[in-house]
Every structure is written in structure tokens, then in C-alpha cells.
Amino acid sequence: MLWPKFKALEVLAQALVASQLLASVDAKSATGDRILVVLEPALKQGSYSHFWQSLEARGFKLTFKGPKEEQAPLTEYDEKNFDHLIMMAPSTTSFSSTLKPKNLVDAMSSHQINTLFVLSPSISEAQRDLAREFDIEFQERDTALIDDFHYSPVSAKHDQVLLNISSGLDSEAPTAIIPSNLRTSLSPLLYQGIVHTLGQNPYLIPVLHAGATGFSDELLDMDEDELLDRKKKNIVAGEQAALVSALQTRSNARVGWIGSESMLRDDSWAAQVQDQDGQASTTGNGEFLNAFTAWVLQETGVLKVVHTDHHRVNETTPREMYRIKVDVTYTATLSQYTTENGESSWKPFTANDIQLDFTMLDPHVRTLLHKRAVTADGKATEYDVTFKCPDRHGVFKFVLDYWRPGWTFIHEQSVVSVVPFRHDEYPRFIQGAWPFYTGAFLTSTVFLSFCALWLYSVEGNKKQVVAVKTKKTQ
Amino acid sequence: MAVTKTPAKSTDTSASALQSSISTLVQNYRATTLTRTKLIDCFLLVLVVSGVLQFAYRILVTSYPFNAFLGSFGGTVGQFVLLAGLRAQTAPDTIGDFKGTSQERAFAEFCAASIVLHLFMYNFLG
Numbered sequence: 001m002l003w004p005k006f007k008a009l010e011v012l013a014q015a016l017v018a019s020q021l022l023a024s025v026d027a028k029s030a031t032g033d034r035i036l037v038v039l040e041p042a043l044k045q046g047s048y049s050h051f052w053q054s055l056e057a058r059g060f061k062l063t064f065k066g067p068k069e070e071q072a073p074l075t076e077y078d079e080k081n082f083d084h085l086i087m088m089a090p091s092t093t094s095f096s097s098t099l100k101p102k103n104l105v106d107a108m109s110s111h112q113i114n115t116l117f118v119l120s121p122s123i124s125e126a127q128r129d130l131a132r133e134f135d136i137e138f139q140e141r142d143t144a145l146i147d148d149f150h151y152s153p154v155s156a157k158h159d160q161v162l163l164n165i166s167s168g169l170d171s172e173a174p175t176a177i178i179p180s181n182l183r184t185s186l187s188p189l190l191y192q193g194i195v196h197t198l199g200q201n202p203y204l205i206p207v208l209h210a211g212a213t214g215f216s217d218e219l220l221d222m223d224e225d226e227l228l229d230r231k232k233k234n235i236v237a238g239e240q241a242a243l244v245s246a247l248q249t250r251s252n253a254r255v256g257w258i259g260s261e262s263m264l265r266d267d268s269w270a271a272q273v274q275d276q277d278g279q280a281s282t283t284g285n286g287e288f289l290n291a292f293t294a295w296v297l298q299e300t301g302v303l304k305v306v307h308t309d310h311h312r313v314n315e316t317t318p319r320e321m322y323r324i325k326v327d328v329t330y331t332a333t334l335s336q337y338t339t340e341n342g343e344s345s346w347k348p349f350t351a352n353d354i355q356l357d358f359t360m361l362d363p364h365v366r367t368l369l370h371k372r373a374v375t376a377d378g379k380a381t382e383y384d385v386t387f388k389c390p391d392r393h394g395v396f397k398f399v400l401d402y403w404r405p406g407w408t409f410i411h412e413q414s415v416v417s418v419v420p421f422r423h424d425e426y427p428r429f430i431q432g433a434w435p436f437y438t439g440a441f442l443t444s445t446v447f448l449s450f451c452a453l454w455l456y457s458v459e460g461n462k463k464q465v466v467a468v469k470t471k472k473t474q
Numbered sequence: 475m476a477v478t479k480t481p482a483k484s485t486d487t488s489a490s491a492l493q494s495s496i497s498t499l500v501q502n503y504r505a506t507t508l509t510r511t512k513l514i515d516c517f518l519l520v521l522v523v524s525g526v527l528q529f530a531y532r533i534l535v536t537s538y539p540f541n542a543f544l545g546s547f548g549g550t551v552g553q554f555v556l557l558a559g560l561r562a563q564t565a566p567d568t569i570g571d572f573k574g575t576s577q578e579r580a581f582a583e584f585c586a587a588s589i590v591l592h593l594f595m596y597n598f599l600g
Binding site: 078426431432433435436437439440442443444446447450451453454457 | 480493509510513514518521524525527529531535536538539542545546547549550553557581588592594595596599600
């Protein structure tokens with residue numbers, strides 16, 4: 001009798017989720033439109049107006065705070081005060097209680113607050129420590145990316161690097177983060193900032209690294225002797241030298257790191273620059289940052305499971321129990337949230353690598369889900385697969401696991417029991433058993449005819465017995 | 475017995491001796507066995523043949539509905555045992571061991587036991 005109550009709760013929860021989605025329909029982000037921007041005093045808000053305008057044009061509401069300013073917490077009573085956080089406080093050493101690293105990590109992991117860290121060569125130890133929590137190691141303070149072959153002549157130390165997206169884009173960077181039209185863009189990125197390296201954390205997604213000739217080095221002024229005497233350190237260069245990286249937590253919060261605060265400035269947003277040979281071009285920083293922040297702020301690459309269902313073949317309603325060896329159909333409806341041409345909406349999600357596991361401790365069945373159709377409202381795609389229940393009874397789970405970098409992680413499961421045949425479900429009167437049936441009937445016939453003949457022969461037998469007895473006595 | 479003990483002179487003589495001994499055996503059986511005992515022996519033979527055939531089928535072809543095999547083969551063997559029991563209680567040469575039981579009682583017991591056996595057999599048959 002508990003089951004209908006659970007169903008009712010489930011319907012209520014779905015209605016609540018639906019109403020939340022409706023409420024945020026005007027924002028471009030799937031999760032919300034409130035951004036807290038933490039801007040340290042050394043950085044002027046006016047220097048990044050293109051960036052703010054771009055965010056506001058995408059429907060976000062920005063709140064600016066200083067890193068030490070006391071303010072409302074990110075989450076209160078388990079409700080979010082902000083949906084996203086942009087940390088532009090590279091050199092800040094201490095934060096208000098709201099922005100303490102522990103609270104930030106909690107906000108990301110438990111409350112799905114997306115965070116963008118913008119850093120610079122004047123990075124503080126506090127920021128480096130926080131990045132280490134995610135297995136990202138920033139180079140030391142006052143080091144920067146230097147490229148002696150691709151730079152803007154404005155910079156004497158060659159630290160204003162002009163980077164082609166095609167040469168800097170990591171081979172693992174998913175198209176959900178950097179769309180294909182941007183990958184072939186010829187506009188160089190103007191990057192003046194620090195380098196980091198990525199550790200083994202499997203949730204990290206490398207996005208942008210230095211070109212083949214780029215490396216990380218100190219920015220301090222040194223005379224020639226000092227340079228020669230300097231103890232040679234391991235040089236981080238090329239593909240190792242990560243510039244922009246991303247991470248998606250298990251709870252689907254997205255985190256981005258950009259090692260260059262100046263990348264966001266108005267004078268690099270879409271600026272005219274000359275390269276070392278004097279060739280002029282327009283920087284692609286704006287395009288790149290729009291794409292990257294669109295991913296971090298959950299405007300693209302967001303997946304959701306609209307509906308899952310399972311039933312026996314030739315039935316329509318799900319069961320709590322399936323018998324062993326019956327054919328079961330599992331259906332999943334998936335939808336993706338994308339922003340195309342300024343329009344954000346839920347659209348059908350098409351992929352050919354979605355798998356279903358039918359699991360009891362181990363997956364007993366692992367099979368590919370096949371695309372069946374786009375739903376009637378045109379917002380989702382239905383996938384289904386029909387498979388035979390394993391010949392093993394117990395508590396099984398339908399597990400839909402879809403973890404791809406750049407996409408929302410999907411883990412959907414529903415529990416069913418697989419039961420053996422009921423006593424009246426076994427096949428009867430099997431053809432191969434006819435000899436046994438005949439044998440049994442024969443035995444019965446033998447018994448009945450024996451009884452009849454025995455009783456019939458009673459008279460004669462008595463005489464014979466008497467005869468034998470008399471014979472013996474004689 | 476005497477025939478097998480004498481050293482065989484040739485296969486012909488031993489074969490004819492065996493034949494004559496068998497015919498003597500059959501004649502004696504016909505002459506001295508009661509009708510009812512003969513009746514029992516007859517049905518015992520039928521049950522043996524049926525059981526052997528079922529077992530051969532199970533070995534050579536299939537034992538798939540194993541419950542059906544168990545039911546019919548067990549029933550056949552059980553019926554054989556019960557019938558053999560009845561023979562022991564009614565045949566004149568062994569009747570001495572069962573002095574207390576009359577033929578009627580032995581038959582009634584046989585019937586009751588057989589009915590129970592058949593109930594079990596059909597239950598197993600599926």
C-alpha cells in the first residue's frame with residue numbers, strides 16, 4: 001500500500017521541477033541566471049565591460065562584491081542565493097567567510113553552483129591552494145606564458161602571446177565546450193597570463209594549452225649573468241602548459257579556470273593586434289570566452305532524462321517484477337539544453353553510444369540503446385532496447401549511465417525484481433515427454449486390468465489353492 | 475543345473491541340453507503355478523518392459539521434463555514392487571512366510587498402496 005504514496009510524491013516532485021524550469025525559461029542558462037562576481041579591488045570593473053555586457057545580454061543578473069566584503073552566503077537553508085560564481089580575485093589572500101574555500105567546494109559539490117576562476121600571474125598562494133584541491137597546479141607567482149614566436153610586439157618580454165585556437169585547442173576538448181565552428185577560427189587569442197598543469201583527476205577536462213613554442217617563465221627583470229646562473233628548472237611548455245581548463249563535478253556543477261585575467265579585458269576582447277611580423281588581425285577572445293562561459297554557466301551541453309520506462313514486450317505498464325527469460329523493453333527519453341543563434345531551448349539529444357546496464361552487483365546485460373523517435377513535442381529523443389531477462393532471479397537495477405566529458409553526467413536507475421517461474425507458469429504437456437505419459441498411463445491400465453482379472457479368476461484360484469494344499473499335505 | 479555342470483562335448487549337445495532344460499522349466503512352471511500367480515508374473519513382465527523402455531528413452535533421447543520421467547518411471551518401479559509383494563503373499567511356495575495374512579487382505583493392501591502410488595505418480599507427471 002506504500003507504493004501509490006511514493007508515486008504521488010514522485011509526481012509532486014516532477015511538477016515542482018517542471019515549475020522551476022518554467023520559471024527560468026527566459027534565462028539562457030539551464031540552472032539559473034544569478035551570478036555573483038567577486039572582483040578584487042586591484043581590478044577595475046570598467047575594464048571588462050564587454051564581458052559583463054555579453055553576460056547580461058545572455059540574460060544573467062550580475063552582483064558585484066569584493067572578496068573581503070561580508071555578504072549573504074551562497075546558499076541559505078539549502079536554497080541557492082546565486083546560481084553561478086565568477087571569481088576574479090587572483091591576488092587576494094584572504095576571503096570573507098562566504099567565499100572560504102571550504103564553502104566554495106561545498107557550494108559546487110552539494111548545490112551545483114557553477115564557478116569560473118579567473119587568475120593572473122600575480123596569483124596568491126590561497127588561490128593556488130584552492131586549485132590544488134582539484135588537482136590543478138598553477139605555476140609560481142610572477143611567472144607567465146611566453147612565446148618567442150607568436151607574440152604581440154607591444155610586450156617586451158613576449159608575454160602577450162597570440163595563440164591560434166587550432167594549435168592551442170586540446171585534442172580532448174569536447175565539442176560541447178568548444179563548438180566546431182570555433183575550432184577552425186583564424187582569429188588568434190590574445191593571452192597574457194599564468195600557466196597551470198593538470199593532474200590525474202579524471203573529472204578534469206583540458207581545453208586550451210600553449211602552442212608548440214609557448215612555455216612558462218619568470219617575468220622578473222634579470223640581467224644576463226643572473227639569467228645564466230639561474231638554476232635551471234623543469235620548464236612547462238607546449239601541450240603540458242594548460243591555459244584554460246574545465247571540470248565537472250559528480251553533482252554536475254561546472255568549474256572553469258582561465259589563467260589570464262587580461263584575456264577578458266576590453267582591450268583584448270575583439271581588438272586589433274599585430275603579430276611579431278607586423279600582420280594585423282582581430283582577436284577571437286570574445287568568441288572563445290562566450291563559448292567557454294556558455295558551457296561553464298550551463299547554457300550548452302546540459303542533458304536531462306525526461307522519462308524512463310520499462311515494460312514487458314506487448315505490454316505498456318511497468319511491472320515491479322519480471323520473470324526470468326521474458327523479453328523486457330526499456331525506454332529512455334533524453335533531452336539536451338542548447339543555445340543556438342541566441343535561442344536556448346530543450347532539444348532532442350542524438351547519440352549512438354548510450355548504454356543500458358541490467359545490474360545485480362554486476363551488469364548481467366549491457367546493451368546499446370537505439371534511437372527510436374523524437375517525441376511529439378520535438379524536445380526530446382526516445383531511445384529503447386528490448387532484451388531477455390537473465391536466467392537469474394534477484395533484485396536488479398536498470399542503470400542508464402552516460403558520462404561523457406562536456407555533457408551533464410547522467411546516472412538513472414530503477415529497481416525491479418526478477419523472479420523465477422511461478423508454479424503454474426511452467427510449460428505443460430511437452431512433446432518430448434509423451435513416452436513418460438504413455439508409461440504412466442500404461443502402469444495405471446496394468447493396475448486396473450490386473451485388479452479386474454484377479455477378481456475374475458477368484459473361483460478357479462481357490463480350487464487350485466485347495467488342490468495344491470491337499471497335494472502338499474498328502 | 476545338471477546340464478551346465480556336465481562338460482560340454484560339443485556346442486550342439488550343450489545347446490540342445492539348454493533347450494530341453496528350458497522346456498522342462500516352462501512345463502513345470504505351467505503345471506505347478508497357480509493362475510493368479512501366473513497373472514502376477516505376466517503383469518510383472520509388462521512393467522519390466524515398460525520401465526526398461528522408459529529408461530532407454532531417458533538415456534538415449536531426452537530427460538527434459540525430468541519430473542515426468544521421475545513420475546512415470548517411479549510409478550512403474552513402484553507398481554512392480556507392490557505387485558511383487560502381492561505375489562510373495564499369495565504364491566503357495568512363499569505363503570508360509572505370511573501366515574497371518576489372508577489373500578483378500580493382501581489384495582486390499584495392494585490396491586490401497588497402488589492407489590496412493592498412482593496419486594503420487596500423476597502429481598509428479600506435471
